Amino acid sequence: MTCWNILGLTPDADSRAIKRQYAALLKKTRPDDDPEGFQRLREAYEQALQWSQEQQDTVEVAIEHMGETVEVVTEHVEETLEQRYQAAMANGTALFFEIHLLHRCVDGELNAEDARWAFQAFNWLTAWQRLELPVELIDTLERQHRAALQQPLRLALEQKDESAFLAAYAARDEHPWVHNHPHGEWFNEWLAKLLAQSHFWSSAVFDAVCAGQGWHGGADPNCPADDWALLLKRQQGPAFLARQRALAAEPPYSPQQRAARLLLAPMSLGQRRAFAQRLSEDDWKACQTLSADIYAEHVVVAEAMPGGTVYFWQDWDKAMDTWPWVVALVLSCLVGVLEKAEFLAGNGVPTLGHGLLWSLAFVVGAGLAWQGWRPLAHHYRVQDEAFSQRLPGWLSPTHLPLLPVRDLVPGLVLVAILGYLFGPLASATLIAALALIGVIKRPGMSRHTPWTASHPRWTLLGAALGVVGVIALYAGLVLLDNGHRVVRNQGLQQWTERLCSRMPRSDAECQAPATQKQWYGQEAAQ
Structure with a gap:
């Protein structure tokens, strides 16, 4: 242990700083309490004062005889810098020479060749560097060179430039300190996190880094465990995407196949919305899992999806797009009862009330029946998909094959019941209303907005038009009744x-x- 370690000072401290530090330590180390500690402190104090005085005298002599030995150390060839260092060692000013050179390196006043020589000669940023060097300068030097090593690697990944990254990674050998402890461990961990968190991925980059860092798939991969698992997953990403695209092209018989079809199949947004109506709870869980994998590891694929996000289907799993059926059923019941009404008897308004009661019964009954029919139809989804392939495409307004068990059977049952109770005009009204609503909805289905998104202006306008329509219908029926009463x-x-x-x-x-x-x-x- 040197006198500087005991005093807690650097070798470039002057006599005033040494005396001040000695006085402060003397309050903690008293001769009566710790004679040995006091003796060591006193000897260190005397050695430091002697060293400081000798160095000051030596520097003055060296400056007189060597001129610019200390002040001018740049813009010389390697041999000249080596000779000046040898002269400083001979004069006993080697430590001051090194400290001054360290200052110039931190300030950026050394060219690349002189800086390389200084790192090699003085073992900076290694376990063999002088202990007497100022800690602040060493910390600053370490931060500067780490940043110089990081910047080109990070910039190459941000620009998605594979060749630039490989060149910058190969140039790490120009920083020999990075192979020493603890800088080697730091660089290894930082590089693993850089690759794991980068949006850009290249198999060639990963292979080159694995070879350079010694990463492997053994029990000790020489890479942080969490990052290594993520890196392996990203490396297998192309195969993962190929497998998911293959699932999207297959018949949607399993939740995984249906999730892949919703996210990766070449469908329009309207077709995706229509397909989403057929999904169950298990299907939405599969969508959530697949979306999380794509979001974490395949950012480019996610950005190409509707709205630029893999979660474009957000709120679709909670949305129930049943209002077209409600409107169509109400209109069908009203048309059916009004068709059979005897207007000359003056009972148009009561007939309208009967129609509303019938429509309420149909809406409630159809809703309850659908809650039981939907899971049953989903249980036979495989057979339903097979049957749908035999149906003509013109039956579906979204160009997706209709599911006979899930879609056609409930619709035909409602058409038959309405026709039996009210006549064929009510059945035709149901079909026409659904077709008209589909035509009106189609432009909106091509825009990336959730089904549950609120649009106050259009909502208020629709409500107002509905109220005006109901009032106009009531007034017309009253006038019709009064004309025949x-x-x-x-x-x-x-x-x-x-x-x-x-x-x-x-x-x-x-x-x-x-x-x-x-x-x-x-x-x-x-």
């Missing part, structure tokens, strides 16, 4: 309100047939 003193009135009701039956004016005045009463005179 018999009022007081009109038509076949009761006998007590007729003109001859209080006159003798034998009166000539009251004999049948009755006159217009007798029949219509006071209204005949108007």
Whole structure:
């Protein structure tokens, strides 16, 4: 242990700093409490003072005889710098020479050749460098050279330049300190995290780094365990994507195949929305797992998806796009009951109420039936998919094959029930309403917006139009009823309100047939 370690100072400390430090340590190390510690402190203090005085005298002599030995150490060839260092060693100023050279290196005043010689001659950033060097300068030098090593590697990955990264990685040998402890361990861990977290991936880059860093698949891969598992997963990424694309092209018989089809199949956004209506809870879990893998390891693939995100289907798993069926059922019931109404009897408005009651019963009944039918139909999804391949494509407005068990059977049952209760016009109204809503919805399905996204302006406009439509329908039915309703003193009135009701039956004016005045009463005179 040197006197500088005991005092906690660097060799370039002057006599004033040595005295001040000695006075501070003397309060903690008293002769009565620790005689041996006090003796060591005193000897270190005297040695430091002597060293400081000798170095000051030597530097002054060296400056007089050597001129620019200390001040000018740059812009010389390697041999000149070596000779000046040998002269400084002979004069006893080697430590000051090295410290001054370290200052110049940190300030960037040394060219690459002189800096390389200084690193090799003084073993900077290695276990063999001088202990007397200022810690602040060594820390600054370490940060600068680590940044110089990191920047080209990180920039090459950000620019997705494979050749530039390989060249920068091969140039690490120009920094021999990086192979020494603890810098080698630092560089190994940093490089693993850089590759694991980078959006760009190259198998050639991974193979080159594995060969250079000694990474392998044994029990000790010489790479951080978490990063190594992720790197292996990313290396297998092309094979993973190829396997998922193959699943997307197969018939969707399993949750994994359906998840791959929704995310990776070449379908339009509208077709993806239509396909999403057929997914179950297990299918959405498979979508979540596959989306997480693509988001973490295949950013380029994710950016090419609708909306630039792999989670474009967000909220689709919670959305129930059943309002077209509700609207179509209500319209069908209203048309059916109004078709059978006897308008000349003046009961159009009550008929409208009956239609609303029928539509409510149909909506509730169809909803309950669908809750039981959907899981049952999904249980036979494989057979349903096979049957759908035999159906003509024009049956589906989204160009996706309809599922007979899941889609056609419930629709045909509703059409048959409406036709049986209300007639063929109600069945035709159901089909026409669904087709019209599909045509209206189609432009919106090609935009990347969740089904549950709220649009207050359009929602209010639709609600207002609905209210106006209901009011107009009610007013029209009231006018229709009033045009065919018999009022007081009109038509076949009761006998007590007729003109001859209080006159003798034998009166000539009251004999049948009755006159217009007798029949219509006071209204005949108007």
